[in-house]
Amino acid sequence: MTAPAIPRQSWLGKSVLRKEDSRFLTGRGQYADDLRIPGLLEAAMLRSPYAHALIKRIDYSRALEIPGVYGVITGADAMEHLKPGTAWTYPAGGSWYYMATDRARFAGEIVAIVAAEDRYIAEDALEAIEVEYEELPVVSDPERACDADQPVLHPGAPGGNEVLNRVWDFGDAETAFAQADVVVRERLVVHRHSSTPLEGLIAIASFDTVTEETTVWTNIGHLARFSSAVDSMRMDNADVRLIVPDVGGSFGLKVYVYQRCALMSVLSRKVGRPVKWVEDRIEHLGASNHGTGRVAWIELAAKRDGTMLGMKYRTLDDQGAYVALTEPFGPLLMLPTLAGPYRFKDLHVESHCVVTNKCPVAPNRGYGRIQPVFALERIVDRLARELNMDPAELRMKNLLAKEAFPYVTPTRFLYDSGDPSTQMRQLRGLLDYDRLRKEQAAARAQGRLLGIGLALSVEGGGTPPFDVATVLLGPDGRLMVQAPTIAQGQGHETTIAQIVGDRFDVDPQSIHVTVQLDTRSMTYSLGSGTYASRFSSTAGPAVHGAAKKLSDQLIQLAANLLDADPRYMDLRDGQIVTTEGPERGISLKEIAGKVNSTPNVFGLEADLSLQATYFWQWPPAPGTAVGRNALAGAAASAAGNRGTITYSFVCHGALVEVDPETGLVKVLKYASSEDCGKIINPMIVRGQILGGLINGLGWALTEDFVYDQNGQLLTGTFMDYLPARFTDIPPVELGHIECPTPFSPLGAKGVGEGGAIPPVACIANAVEDALYHLGGRIMDSHLTPELVLRAAQGLSAR
Numbered sequence: 028m029t030a031p032a033i034p035r036q037s038w039l040g041k042s043v044l045r046k047e048d049s050r051f052l053t054g055r056g057q058y059a060d061d062l063r064i065p066g067l068l069e070a071a072m073l074r075s076p077y078a079h080a081l082i083k084r085i086d087y088s089r090a091l092e093i094p095g096v097y098g099v100i101t102g103a104d105a106m107e108h109l110k111p112g113t114a115w116t117y118p119a120g121g122s123w124y125y126m127a128t129d130r131a132r133f134a135g136e137i138v139a140i141v142a143a144e145d146r147y148i149a150e151d152a153l154e155a156i157e158v159e160y161e162e163l164p165v166v167s168d169p170e171r172a173c174d175a176d177q178p179v180l181h182p183g184a185p186g187g188n189e190v191l192n193r194v195w196d197f198g199d200a201e202t203a204f205a206q207a208d209v210v211v212r213e214r215l216v217v218h219r220h221s222s223t224p225l226e227g228l229i230a231i232a233s234f235d236t237v238t239e240e241t242t243v244w245t246n247i248g249h250l251a252r253f254s255s256a257v258d259s260m261r262m263d264n265a266d267v268r269l270i271v272p273d274v275g276g277s278f279g280l281k282v283y284v285y286q287r288c289a290l291m292s293v294l295s296r297k298v299g300r301p302v303k304w305v306e307d308r309i310e311h312l313g314a315s316n317h318g319t320g321r322v323a324w325i326e327l328a329a330k331r332d333g334t335m336l337g338m339k340y341r342t343l344d345d346q347g348a349y350v351a352l353t354e355p356f357g358p359l360l361m362l363p364t365l366a367g368p369y370r371f372k373d374l375h376v377e378s379h380c381v382v383t384n385k386c387p388v389a390p391n392r393g394y395g396r397i398q399p400v401f402a403l404e405r406i407v408d409r410l411a412r413e414l415n416m417d418p419a420e421l422r423m424k425n426l427l428a429k430e431a432f433p434y435v436t437p438t439r440f441l442y443d444s445g446d447p448s449t450q451m452r453q454l455r456g457l458l459d460y461d462r463l464r465k466e467q468a469a470a471r472a473q474g475r476l477l478g479i480g481l482a483l484s485v486e487g488g489g490t491p492p493f494d495v496a497t498v499l500l501g502p503d504g505r506l507m508v509q510a511p512t513i514a515q516g517q518g519h520e521t522t523i524a525q526i527v528g529d530r531f532d533v534d535p536q537s538i539h540v541t542v543q544l545d546t547r548s549m550t551y552s553l554g555s556g557t558y559a560s561r562f563s564s565t566a567g568p569a570v571h572g573a574a575k576k577l578s579d580q581l582i583q584l585a586a587n588l589l590d591a592d593p594r595y596m597d598l599r600d601g602q603i604v605t606t607e608g609p610e611r612g613i614s615l616k617e618i619a620g621k622v623n624s625t626p627n628v629f630g631l632e633a634d635l636s637l638q639a640t641y642f643w644q645w646p647p648a649p650g651t652a653v654g655r656n657a658l659a660g661a662a663a664s665a666a667g668n669r670g671t672i673t674y675s676f677v678c679h680g681a682l683v684e685v686d687p688e689t690g691l692v693k694v695l696k697y698a699s700s701e702d703c704g705k706i707i708n709p710m711i712v713r714g715q716i717l718g719g720l721i722n723g724l725g726w727a728l729t730e731d732f733v734y735d736q737n738g739q740l741l742t743g744t745f746m747d748y749l750p751a752r753f754t755d756i757p758p759v760e761l762g763h764i765e766c767p768t769p770f771s772p773l774g775a776k777g778v779g780e781g782g783a784i785p786p787v788a789c790i791a792n793a794v795e796d797a798l799y800h801l802g803g804r805i806m807d808s809h810l811t812p813e814l815v816l817r818a819a820q821g822l823s824a825r
Contacts, residue, residue, distance in 0.1 A: 035532050035597075035599060036532055036600070037529060038525045038526075038528045038529040038535055039525060039526070039529050039705070039707050039773075040705070040706060040707065040708075040709070041525070041708065041709075042708060042709045042710035042711075043521055043524075043525055043535055043708055043710075044521070044710075045518045045520070045521045045710075045711070046520045046521045046524055046535070046536060046540065047514075047518065047520045047521065051273075056273045056275075057272045057273055058226060058229070058246070058272055058273050058274070058275055059229035059231060059244050059245060059246050059271075059272055059303075059305075060226075060229055060303075060305050061272070062231065062244055062272065062303075064231065064233065064244075064301050064303075065301075066300045066301055067231070067300070067301045067302070067303055068097055068142045068143060068144065068298060068300050068301065068302045068303070069142070069143060069144070069145050069146040069149055069302070069303050069304070069305075070140050070141065070142050070143075070146075070149060070291065070294060070302050070303065070304040071140070071141050071143070071146060071149035071150045071152070071153055071304075072137045072138075072139070072140050072141075072153075072304070072310070073137070073138045073139040073140070073141070073153045073156055073158070074134075074135045074136060074137055074138060074310075074313075074314065075127060075131030075133070075134060075135065075136045075138050075160070076134060076160075077131055077134060077160055077162055077738075078131075078132075078133055078134045078165045078167075078384040078385070078737060078738025078739065079130070079131065079132060079133075079162070079163040079164065079165045079166070079178065079180070079384045079738060080130060080131050080160040080161060080162045080163055081129065081130045081160065081161040081163060082102070082127055082128075082129060082130055082131060082138065082158065082159075082160060083159040083160065083161055084157070084158070084159040085101050085138070085139060085156065085157070085158050085159075086156070086157040086158075087099040087101070087139060087141075087155070087156045087157075089155040089156070089157070090141060090152040090153070090155040090156050092155075093143075093148065093151065093152050093155060094148075095143050095144040095145070095148040096141060096142070096143045096148060096149070096152045097142045097143060097144075097298040097300060098141075098142045098294065098297045098298035099139055099140065099141050099142070099152075099156070100139065100140050100290070100293055100294050100297055101126075101138070101139045102124060102126050102127050102128030102129070102138075103128070104293050104294075104297060105124040105125065105126050105128065105290065105293055106124055106128055108260070108261070108292075108293045108296065109124055109125070109259050109260060109261070109289055109290075109293060110258065110259050110260075110261055111123055111124050111259075112124070112125060112255075112259060112286065112349075112351040112352065113351065114190070114350035114351055114352060114353070114354050114355070115352070115353060116190050116191055116350065116355065116380075118183075118184055118185055119184055119185055119186045119189070119190050119191070120181065120184060120190040120346070120349070120350040120355075120382060121180070121181025121183075121184040121349070121350075121382075122181075123349040123351060125137070125259075125286040125287070125289060125290055126138065126140070126290060130163070131160070132180055132348035132349065132382075132384055133314075133347060133348040133384050133385055133386055133387070133738065134313070134384075134738055134739055134740060135310070135313040135314035135386060135740070136314065136348070137290070137314075138158055139153075139156050139158075140290060140294055140304075141153060141156075142294050142295075142297075142298045142300070142302045146305070163178055164177075164178045165178075165384045165736070165737055165738040166178060166180060166188060166382070166383045166384050166738075167383060167384060167385070167734055167735070167736050167737070167738050168383075168736075169320070169322065169343055169344075169345040169381050169383055170322060170343060172188040172189070172345075172381035172382065172383055173187060173188055173189050173381060180348060180382045180383075180384065181382065188381050188382050188383075189379065189380070189381055190346055190350055190355055190380040190381060190382060191344075191355050191358060191378060191379060191380035192378075192379050193358065193377070193378045194375075194376070194377050194378075195362070195374075195375075195376040195377075195378075195438075196374070196375055196376075197372075197373065197374040197375075197376070197437040197438050197439070198337070198372045198373035198374060198437055199337075199373050200328075200337045200338070200339055200373045200374055200375035201375070202373070203328050203336040203337030203371070203373035204326070204328045204336070204337060204339070206328075206330075206336060207328035207329055207330065207336050207337075208329065208330050208331040209328070209329050209330070209331060209410065209413055209414060210326055210327070210328050210329075211326070211327050211329075211406060211409045211410050211413050212324070212325065212326040212327075212406075213324075213325060213405065213406060213409060213806060214322070214323070214324050214806060215322075215323050215324075215325065215401065215402050215405055215806050215807075215808070216320075216321070216322050216323075216806060216807045216808060217319075217320060217321045217322075217323070217397065217398045217401050217402075217787070217808045218320055218726075218731045218732070218807070218808050218809040219317040219318055219319070219320040219345070219385075219388070219731070219732035220317065220318045220391065220725075220726045220730050220731065220732065220809075221280070221311075221312065221315075221317055221318060221391060221730070221732070221748075222276075222277075222278030222279065222280055222318070222391045222392045222722060223311070223312075223730075223748075223750050224275060224276030224277055224278055224280060224281070224515075225275045225276050226246065226274070226275025226276060227305065227306030227307065227308065227310070227311045227315070228245075228246065228280075228281060228284040228287055228306040228311070228315055229244075229245060229246050229284070229303070229304070229305050229306065230243070230244075230245050230284055230287040230288045230290070230291045230303070230304050231243065231244040231245065231291065231301060231302065231303040231304075232244075232288060232291035232292040232294070232295040232301065232302060233295055233300075233301035233302075234292060234295040234296040234299075236299060239266070240266045240267070240268065241260065241262065241266065241267050241268070241292050241295070241296075242267075242268045242270065242301075243256070243267060243268070243269050243270070243288050243291075243292070244270045244271075244272070245269070245271060245284050245285075245287075245288050246271065246272075246274040246275070246277070246281050246284060247269075247271060247281055247282065247284050247285060247288070247513070247556070248274060248277045248279075248281050248282055248513050248515055248556045248557045248558055249281075249282035249556040249557075249558045250269075250511065250513075250544075250551055250552070250553050250554070250555045250556045251491075251553045251554065251556075252282045252283065252284075252285040252352070253267075253269050253285060253546075253553075254553050255285050255352060256285035256286070256288045256289050256292075259285075259286075259289045260289050260292050264546075267546075268545070268546055268547050269544065269545075269546045270543075270544065270545050270546075271513050271543055271544040271545075272543050273543065274513060274514065274515040274516075275515070275516070276515050276516050277515040277557065277558075278390075278391060278392040278515075278722070279389070279390030279391050279392060279394050279558055280315060280316055280389065280390065280391060281515075282389065282390055282556075282558060283315075283316050283351075283389045283390075286351070287304060287306075290304075291303075291304055308744070308745065309743060309744060312732075312740070312742075312743050312744065312745075312748055313386060313740050313743045314386055315386075316386065316387055316388060316389035316390075316391075317347065317385075317386050317387075317388050317389075317391070317732050318388065318391035318394075318397070318726075319344050319345065319346070319357050319388040319395075319398065320344070320345040320388075320732075321342055321343065321344050321345070321357070321398040322342070322343045323340065323341065323342045323343070323398065323399075323402045324340075324341040324342075325338065325339070325340050325341075325402045325403070325405075325406045326338065326339040326340075326406075327406045327407070327409075327410050329410055329414070331414070332424075333410075333411075333414055333416050333420075333421050333424045333425070334424065334425065335369055335370070335371040335407075335410070335425045336371055336373065337371055337372070337373035337374060337375075338365075338366070338371065338373075338374050338375075338403070338406075339374070339375045339376075340365070340374065340375070340376050340377070340399070340402065341376075341377040341378075341379075342357075342358060342376075342377070342378050342379065342398070342399075343379045343380075343381065344357055344358065344378070344379070344380040344381070344388075344398075345381065345383050345385065345388070346380050346381065346382050346383070346387065346388055347382065347383060347385040347386050347387035347388050348382055348383065348384055348385060348386070348387055349382070349387045350380075350382070350387070351387070354387070354388065354389065355380040356390075356394075356395060357380075357388075357394070357395045357398060358376075358378035358380065359395075360394060360395025360396070360487075361395050361396065361398070361399040362376075362438045362440070363436065363438060363440040363485075363487050363674075364396060364399075364436075364440075364484070364485040364486075364487055364674070365399055365403075365436075365437070365438055366403075366436055366437050366438070367400070367403050367404075367483060367484060367485055368426055368427055368445070368447040368483050368484075368485055368676055369422075369425045369426065369427070370425055370426070370427055370431075371425070371437070372437045373437065374437050374438070383738075384738040385734055385738060385740075386732075386740070390558065392719060392722055392779075392780050392783045393719070393722075393723070393780045393783040393784040394559075394780070396484060396485075396486065396487070396780070396784045397723075397726075397783070397784055397787055400482065400484045400784050400785060400787075400788050401787050401788040401791070401808050403788075404481070404482040404483065404484075404785070404788035404789070404792060405788055405791060405792065405805075407421065407422065408480075408481075408792045408795065408796075412799065417464075418481055418792070419451070419455060419460060419481060422451060422481065422483060423448060423451055423452075426447040426448045426451060426483075427442070427445065427447055427448075428448065429445070429446040429448065429449070429766075432444050432445050432446075432766070433769070442485070442674045443672070443673055443674055443768040443769065443770055443776070444674075444702075444704065444766040444767060444768050444769060444776075445674065445676045445702055445766050446676075446702065446764060446766050447483065447676050447678070449764055450676055450677075450678045450700040450701075450702055450762075450764055451483075451678055451700075453678075453700040453762045453764065454481070454678040454679070454680050454698055454699070454700040454762070455680075456762075457680070457698035457699075457700065457760040457761075457762050458479075458680040458682070458696065458698045458760070460479070460680065463477075463479055463682055463696075464479065467479060471800070474687075475684065476684060476685040476686075476687055476797040476798065476801075476819070477682065477683070477684050477695075477797055478682070478683050478684075478685065478792075478793040478794055478795070478796035478797025478798070479680070479681070479682055479793055479796055480680065480681045480683070480788075480789045480790060480791070480792030480793025480794070480795075480796055481678070481679070481680050481789065481792060482678075482679050482680075482785035482786070482788035482789035482792060483676070483677065483678050483679070483785065484676075484677045484679075484781070484784040484785045484788075485674050485675070485676055485677070486560055486674065486675040486676075486677055486703075486777055486778070486780055486781035486784060487559075487560070487672075487673070487674055487777070488559060488560030488561055488563070488564050488565075488672070488673045488674075488675060488776060488777020488778075488779075488780075489559065489560070489561045489564035489565045489645070489672035489673045489776075489777060490559045490561060490672065491554040491565075492554075492565065492644060492645035492672045493552060493554050493565065493642065493643060493644045493645070494512075494552060494554055494555055494561075494565045494566045494568075494569040494642075494643055495511070495550050495551060495552045495555065495569050495640060495641065495642045495643070496508065496509065496510040496511075496523075496566065496569040496570040496572070496573045496640070496641060496643075497509040497510075497549075497550055497573055497638055497639065497640040497641075498527060498570070498573040498574050498576075498577045498638065498639055499577075499637060499638040500577065500581065500615060500618070500619050500637040500638070501619065501637075502619050502620065502623040503616065503619065504601070504614065504615045504616025504617070504618075504619045504620070505537060505538070505539065506527055506531060506533065506537070506538045506539070506615075507538070507539045507540075507541070508523050508524070508527055508538060508539070508540045508541065508570060508573075509541045509549050509550070510523055510540070510541070510542055510566060510569070510570055511542070511544045511549055511550070511551035511552075511555040511556070512542045512555065512556065512557050512562055512566045513542065513543065513544055513555070513556050513557050514542040514557060515557055517557065517562065517711070517715065517779060518708065518711040518714070519540070519542045519557070519562060519566075520540040520542055521535065521708060521711065522562070522563075522567070522707050522708055522711060523538075523540045523542070523567075523570050524536070524538040524540050525707055525708060526567060526570045526571050526574065526707065526773070527570060527574045530571070530574040530575060530578055530598070531574065531578060531598050531601070531615070532598045532599050532600055532601070533600070533601045533615075550640050552642070557779075559777070559780075560675070560777025560778065560779040560780045560781070561777060562777070562779070563673075563703070563704070563707065563773065563775035563776060563777055563778065564672060564673040564704075564768065564771060564775060564776050564777050565643065565645070565672070567707070567771075567773050567775055568643045568771050568772055568773055569641055569642065569643035570641075571643075571772050571773055572641035572642075572643050572772075573639050573640060573641035574639075575641075576639035576640075576641050577637075577638065577639035578598055580634060580636065580637075580639060581603060581615065581618055581637075582596050582597075582598075582603055583633075583634070584618055584622070584629060584633060584634075584635070585603035585612075585613050585618060587629055587630065587633055588613060588618075588621070588628065588629070589605070589611050589612075589613060591605050591608075591611060595607040595608065599612075601614055601615050601616070602614045602615070603615070603618070619637060622635050622637055645672050645770060645771075646770055672770070673704065673768050673770075673771070673775075673776035673777055674776065675701065675702055675703040675704065675776045675777055675778060675781050676701075676702045676766075677699065677700070677701050677702075677781040677782070677784060677785055678699070678700040678701075678785075679697070679698070679699050679720075679785040679786060679789045680697070680698045680699075680789065681694055681696065681697050681698075681757075681786075681789050681790055681793045682694070682695045682696040682697075682793065683695060683790065683793040683794060683797060684797070685794060685797045685798060685815060685819060687819050689812055689816065690811075690812035690813060690814070690815035690816030690817075690819060691812050691815075692728055692790070692794055692810055692812075692815055693757075694724065694728075694755075694757040694790065694793075695757060695758075696757055696758055696760070697720065697724075697757045697758070697759045697760070697786075698759070698760040698761075698762070699716060699720060699759070699760070699761050699762065699782065700761075700762040700763070700764065701716055701761070701762070701763055701778065701781055701782070702763070702764050702765065702766050702776075703763075703775065703776045703777065703778035703781065704765060704766060704767045704768050704771075704773075704774050704775045704776035705765055705767040705773060705774035705775045706763065706765060706775070707773065707775055709763075712763070712778050713761060715778050715779050715782065716761060716778065716781065716782040717759065717761070717782065718782065719779070719780060719781060719782025719783035719784075720759065720782040720783065720786055721751050721756055722751075722782075722783040722786075723782065723783045723784070723785065723786025723787055723789075724751050724755065724756070724757075724786050724790065725749070725750050725751035725755070726783075726786070726787050726808070726809070727786055727787045727789075727790040727791065727808065727809070727810055728751075728755070728790065728809075728810055729749035729750070729751060729755070730748055730749060730750060730751075730809075731748070731809040731811070732748065787808045788808075790810060791805045791808060791810065794810055794815060794818070795818070798815075798818050798819050801818075801819055801820075801821055802821030803818035803819055803820075803821060804818060805818055
């Protein structure tokens with residue numbers, strides 16, 4: 028008798044409802060601030076009111092007299108117990124103990140930390156601390172940071188306030204420019220911004236005076252940064268237990284919470300009790316790592332027919348007061364995708380980074396890509412105007428062809444898959460581009476200012492190129508997964524369950540998934556976590572590998588019991604069945620039961636492990652002379668960065684209307700075409716794209732960190748730093764194409780940041796398109812009504 032063909036239920040590519048949402052929506056999520064730890068004290072931080080000042084004296088004796096106060100630490104304690112943080116550019120840029128020691132270098136820098144019975148007492152105690160400051164001159168303008176009359180923030184650091192000065196040449200830009208018929212150039216400014224997660228940073232530390240071990244509870248999203256905290260604490264990884272519960276958003280910002288964890292460990296050691304610090308919104312906006320501000324000078328060379336030949340790009344990044352670890356990283360991170368989706372091969376790049384008396388910068392959603400995309404897409408529009416070409420047609424003429432993939436970029440990285448031309452055609456359809464151009468002309472005749480903007484980008488994802496996951500079969504036959512992805516709202520529990528459910532042919536809702544972390548009970552790698560759009564391209568394959576490994580083990584056990592050939596067995600509806608010959612099968616529950624009650628039936632030599640751990644590594648790039656993960660030249664040796672491993676292509680378009688009397692910009696329609704490879708859950712992908720898009724619209728129109736010349740932040744509350752509201756979200760059309768990466772069993776690529784990268788450039792292009800006939804030019808990424816109104820009046824919009 029031949030076994031019947033039992034159809035499999037595929038769970039990939041389906042909009043399965045999110046497993047985790049019932050917990051979150053009913054208030055049963057457990058975040059770090061929800062933890063109740065015996066003997067827990069709460070911390071408050073005294074921060075410098077000055078952007079630059081010597082600290083002459085700190086007296087906290089009166090604070091210690093307040094009932095309920097248990098201890099205070101200052102920079103002297105940090106210096107005693109911590110190693111200073113440094114950047115890959117060290118000694119350039121100096122070092123940092125994560126709080127002020129001899130001087131404060133930005134307004135909001137930590138000067139002292141109090142531990143008390145509750146936050147109210149701790150905050151009151153801050154007022155009892157006396158600090159004598161000596162104000163110093165302030166560096167506020169990055170373009171003047173290296174002038175002779177500017178103070179040096181880190182005395183003794185080579186280069187003074189300059190942290191990085193690098194030049195890269197890819198191809199022959201000089202020859203390309205010599206052969207050009209047209210060269211367009213511009214100076215452009217990208218402003219500071221934040222991703223403003225709902226939950227701020229949280230750090231809890233408990234130092235055990237007997238074992239001299241430390242337990243840390245926090246909402247970190249990057250385990251390499253956990254290792255940085257351990258190193259800073261002068262301990263070994265085995266001596267620090269890290270527990271990460273649910274995380275309320277991060278967008279990259281929380282990778283640097285390790286610095287606060289190190290400080291809490293010092294405070295806990297001093298007071299002999301566990302201590303918790305929860306960041307408030309004022310602290311977050313003023314002192315929790317902004318997105319990088321950049322001034323850039325860009326030139327684009329082309330032939331008269333629109334063929335782009337080469338680019339020159341010079342950047343000046345404002346790093347704020349300190350650099351640490353991978354910072355300054357923006358100049359390196361932009362290299363893989365610097366030419367975007369276009370074919371030109373010749374680039375000259377100069378990158379300069381300086382320190383100023385402002386909040387330090389660090390990862391934010393779209394890290395390292397928003398700034399170069401703004402410059403490239405703005406200059407492409409300028410070229411279109413110079414050539415009197417439609418900006419959509421100019422882009423189509425220069426896009427990479429589908430047949431070019433895998434494609435080695437000018438900067439020697441490998442784009443794995445893509446079809447930008449098809450996406451561009453899809454975007455035009457979603458926007459109804461040709462009709463909008465006609466409507467724009469008619470509206471202009473009526474005095475209305477409509478503008479259409481386009482922006483394309485490439486989203487790198489997957490760094491570093493490895494991760495680990497474990498799949499287990501419980502004694503009741505239920506599948507469980509442990510994956511140290513440290514999800515922050517992306518729906519990982521659901522997506523992981525779909526991957527495992529697809530392999531075992533079981534309903535994902537029946538699979539228990541753990542994405543939180545306890546380093547004492549879970550397998551993890553220092554690459555694990557959620558950042559750099561890495562889940563689908565790195566953690567996902569690790570889960571897939573673990574599921575396959577366990578299913579192969581279970582099939583072997585079933586073959587042993589059924590006396591069948593494992594080559595002709597498969598998983599169907601929670602059973603392992605024969606696919607040829609007589610119909611036979613055994614359920615996962617039966618196998619688990621036998622292993623846990625009568626293991627002898629499998630024989631003494633059988634591997635009865637009901638769990639499998641798989642460490643996924645990306646394969647080398649086939650057929651190329653370059654590695655996928657090697658940064659070009661000096662950047663690789665300096666930063667040790669392996670680059671990104673998948674590349675998702677994004678095309679955005681917008682229709683805006685500008686009010687000529689107020690300068691207000693209204694987005695009337697927005698469209699996006701995204702290629703993130705094989706889509707595992709379309710609903711989750713849609714949510715990721717929309718979330719990123721809304722971030723980007725806020726950065727373009729309402730969100731900006733503004734400092735005065737004294738280094739004081741003027742937009743430090745939600746009264747003046749204005750995240751996008753629900754009513755600001757325009758009608759959005761989303762489209763997808765699927766170009767699976769050929770290097771992964773799932774074919775999926777990153778999607779978490781792509782939606783946030785093009786909007787700043789897209790809206791700027793649209794606004795300039797609305798105002799160009801009036802002499803309006805946009806050179807700044809943040810489109811305040813004042814700036815737009817000046818542009819509408821034909822005045823300088825910088």
